[in-house]
Amino acid sequence: MFKNTAFKNTKTQQAAQSFTRRGLLKSFAALVGTCAVSPLFSSPSVALSGELEVFAWQNYFSKEMISEFKKDTGIQLSVTSFDTNAEALLYLKATKGQGFDLVFPTATSLTNWYVAEGFLQPLDEKRLVLDHIQPTIWEKSSNLNTIYRGQRFAMPFSWGAEGMCFDSTVHDYKAGQVSWADQWLPENKGLVTARPHSALTTMALMLDGTGERLNMAYVNEEIAREVFGEALLFAIEHKSYIRQFWSDVEGLTSAFTQNNCVVGQAWDGVALELWKSSKSKFKFVAPKEGALAWLGTMAIPTEAQNVDQAYVLINWLSAPKGGGMFMSHSGFNSVVTEAKDRLDLASRDRFNFAFNDGAAMDNLNWWRPEPKWFQELREVYVRKYQAA
Template sequence: MSHSRASRSLVTRRSVLKGAAAGAAIVAAPAIVSPRVLASSGEVNAYAWGEYISEDMIATFKERTGIQINLSVYGTNNEVLSKVRAAKGEGFDLVFPSVTTLVSWFDASEEDGVDLLQPIDENRVMADQVQPAIWDKSLDLGASRRGQRFGVPFNWGTEAVAFDSTQRDLKYGDVSWSTIWQEENRDLVTVRPRSGLTAMGVMIDGTGEMMDRAHQDEETAKKVLDQALAFAVEHKPWIRTFWKDAQALTGAFLSDGCVIGQSWDGTAVNMWKETDGRIKYVAPTDGALTWLDTMCMPSGAANVDQAYELINWLTSAEGGGMHAVHAGYNSAAVGAEAALDAEAQERFKFMYGPNGEAISQLYWWKPEPGWFQKLRAEYITRYETA
């Protein structure tokens, strides 16, 4: 059966939160599983971000399919690419890279003469389980290569402003990227250098158009990054610590005394819960940085059938809902939001505005050609060592 379809408007969490409580039973009910899946068995080797797959998810998937997930975790996109590249596409059946980094996978394949990823057989993917506009948007953001799809949307999330609510009284509508760099925050800020420079570029023109242009050619990129770096270096005294993964980000706020900074939404939600609401998170009015992560199959995957079963379960309302509850990120699965409890819905309203106003102002990470990544890496080093 073909899963191609015309584009439809995205049903965002903003539009479904009102009915989430009423629909919670959707996820509570047993998943509808085909006889073929019930007869399945074996294992699948998944290499995912550290927060993505919980023990409960592993147990439920095995109960539904008979397949055991062997989970390995990583903390950066470079880490997963490097490991799969070193193994020449072997060792794992499913990986979860950010869609905008897939161009690096394709470039590495051409440089090494070894395909790192295999095309997705869309006839084996239950594409109707994925939010339609995200399914389509993923192609524009880098999930396709020469007319073939290589990534299935898994989740999306934002990087915005986290803060200690006992030290700062902030709410949506009053926060922009510049809020982080107010004088009162000197020596109290944490950012990820890579996304810090991007947020500064968005902040400087207030629209993100300048950062969009930076991805088009190297000369323009240098002009844009020069402006961002000048601001970054001027405000280096504001930085208490940099972070590059969820563990370091959590430590910045819970151990190192940071009061405000940039954060991934999932990590921020986990801190929010752990601190009983002391650490909060809110999208800036000039655009939260927004990413989309995908599920991809390495070329040397040994358990292809099982990998497709995992893809289809993670994009079901049950699998996507369990991920959203566990990780705090937004699943790309239709109906996953029904798993969110009332507290999660209230957090969402605080983070993105009472009516989800921030959704219309998201700044999506763009596909990054190799020359851009190398150039930005130079600017990151100059920022860190300034």
């Protein structure tokens, strides 16, 4: 269990207590030179009984979700948003872990929270209702940074994937049948879009076939060099297949809508929105080797004032109603098995096509916590790929 070293003396404690959440937000915005962290709904500086202070990603909570949660539980939510994992941790450091009862870090970022120490408290698993959590995701989460030194600090909440977006007037790809290798067939030469470091990862996965060596690469530098070296050779051989690299939502969208790409690696949320806006011209599918996936979590800060209410929200979001409302509102996927059943019919059909009626969820390749040496090494190969 972590030691909380934030309050070593009375002076420090008194100074911390003199802060207001509004003042800290103002100071934090000045510190990072932006107003990216902004309260969506006004709230007191200290959460009271029956209230809950939440620190979440932009667009995670709708007004309807907040209203329904209060109707179901009697608890009033106050939500403050952040844009990056680094912002969330920096803010909690600035407040000495105070101000919020529930935070939503991405699993891969939790290493930084653990290293910082004292900002998260271990979860009491007996208080978690797991009846509706997708079993494979719950099982895999134990190896995805949610457990530290034998204790669970984070509850799986959301997920997203990188699969293949394609022009359905050119290709007729289907989940369970299409391969990452299909992007690199001769008919797609000059018509592919990709995010460089993701492309190298899926090339490594494709060349490996099982993903075992790719998993070993995260902990063995020699194997990492071999894996990325092989992927780089393939990438350079097929560099002429790339029409456009992308790094953000705008770049990915324009690759298909403006630059005439017919296939490429894509985030599911962006691709599914393209599917909707293009009237099914562009579709999204998880390749049979498995889409790449990230995991979002829920965690309770050490200095949370309303721990009981935090568990109530965790379990509300882990049930079909809360998970379904989140999925419908945010566009991200919920770890709740039945959440997709709460989508409108068209959205549900798109999800079922993309993930093979849910079967593809058992074959996701999860982004893992990346040691600094791994990130730096991969970046070397990415630069060589882009410069080739």
